[in-house]
Amino acid sequence: MPDIILKKIISSYLNINSAIITLVTIGLITIITIVAYSLERRIRKTSPFYRRATVHIFEGVVLGFSMVMLQQIFHILNNGSVNGGGLYANAQLTILLYCMYLIRNKITLLINICMPFLYYSSMNTERMNNKDLPLFLISYLFLVAIVAFIYWQTDNLQNSEWKYTIMQVLFGLSWWILLWVDHDFPLIEIINMLIVFLIYMTIIRFCAKKLQETMIDYNDLQTQVNYDELTGVRNRANLDKTTQEIFSTYSHEKVPLTIAMFDIDHFKEFNDQYGHSIGDEVLKHVAHTMEREMFLTDAKGQLFRFGGEEFIIIFRGKTPNECKPIVIDLRNALINTPLFINGQKLDITISFGVSKLAAQDSSFKDLFNRVDQYLYKSKNSGRNRLTVEGNTFDFEKP
Structure with missing residues (x-):
């Protein structure tokens, strides 16, 4: 057989x-x-x-x-x-x-x-x-x-x-x-x-x-x-590589490229009051909320953790004015999705700076420096605000 x-x-x-x-x-x-x-x-x-x-x-x-x-x-x-x-x-x-x-x-x-x-x-x-x-x-x-x-x-x-x-x-x-x-x-x-x-x-x-x-x-x-080990989003090294790849393209094209930088307001207070483990939960919550909202709304933005509590979103093919309502929606999604730790609600707000790649920018560093200035303008104006090309808006006011 x-x-x-x-x-x-x-x-x-x-x-x-x-x-x-x-x-x-x-x-x-x-x-x-x-x-x-x-x-x-x-x-x-x-x-x-x-x-x-x-x-x-x-x-x-x-x-x-x-x-x-x-x-x-x-x-x-x-x-x-x-x-x-x-x-x-x-x-x-x-x-x-x-x-x-x-x-x-x-x-x-x-x-x-x-x-x-x-x-x-x-x-x-x-x-x-x-x-x-x-x-x-x-x-x-x-x-x-x-x-x-x-x-x-x-x-x-x-x-x-x-x-x-x-x-x-x-x-x-x-x-x-x-x-x-x-x-x-x-x-x-x-x-x-x-x-x-x-x-x-x-x-x-x-x-x-x-x-x-x-x-x-x-x-x-x-x-x-x-990728950032804590939040799971792209990290600074990935950002540096991405910007090098796209600068040569968008700096010579008429297609717009817009950068939005944001950070978590009073983040240090979360660490000081609740401990660094809670601070980590806040970072993960913000990153996941932003990624989910961009996915659900087809915002087509790439999210990176720039460092600490700072994040960057790259919007390809969009002007700052087109990105403004997207940023507002992202911020509102975060407000409407509160984080609860041990039954306690944590109020998390963010501040934004938004600018596009300009013809006079010799490198992405010029754009980053400008966006960073706009971000700090939002923070110095009272936080929980958005600055687009130098103009600051209060999220709480229409």
Whole structure:
């Protein structure tokens, strides 16, 4: 019997189509890994919900796209036939299981749970009267249990080789029983498919592990270099790099470029009265509120932490007059989203300075110095104010 299984594997999988599918699967895994690590480095547990949700939804879309892409390539290679479908199915199962380990969010969990009802003829209502319906339901519930366990125990599974292997076997077994109910192939094929699935997972895991190690090192370096550890927004180093890149463009174009600089009024008092930990919460609250509001209103501004309690927003293609109502909306969003610490409401206000890149500016330093002067003009005028090109406005007065 083992000889028969081995011959079956060799004849079914050691051919040009299997090589193409394997390479495509590795390619899709590579794309998924790069996308996941590129997106995940932009969010943290402290990131606003809308930002985390957007990233997770996009990761789910990438996973779904990979499933469709693999299906289309398989049908092209087989001229629309489902012959040799075990190869294609194992490739998809490999991606599904790999993403369970890599992308740890509820979107991936939901896709894994719903996938049996999207697979081949799984939505065939004739099964409801089929004698194999109980076996399908039992196998499906078993799959859901395995998927849920993998989702909640990913770290423990990855740290134990034998647990990882057992979960692979159980995941593949539950899937192939489900497919057997729909396609009624010989039961011995389940063993065949499981062996190939484990081989696939071994190859993919080796390739992905090397890729992940490279991506982790790169993303850690990128995060440290470009993003503020406390607030999660772009940092001073990222700002310096960005301004160097865009100055040469906007200084010679008629397209406007506007800078808004703001800081938190009386920030030192938060640290002195409540402690530096509360001061950190104030900084995070202000940064997250600004990012969320710009995202929801499509303000198209880039937020940077300039240093201490000072932040900068770069608006590309907008004049100061166009930025004025945006800044007012940002300030009002902060006022309407108070921060509560231990049941106590903290009143947080900010002051702004706004100016655009002028033809006489020899560098961004000239623009920064001017915006900084406008910011201090707002503060010296009583704080909680906005100065646009030298004209100061009180936020509290229309």
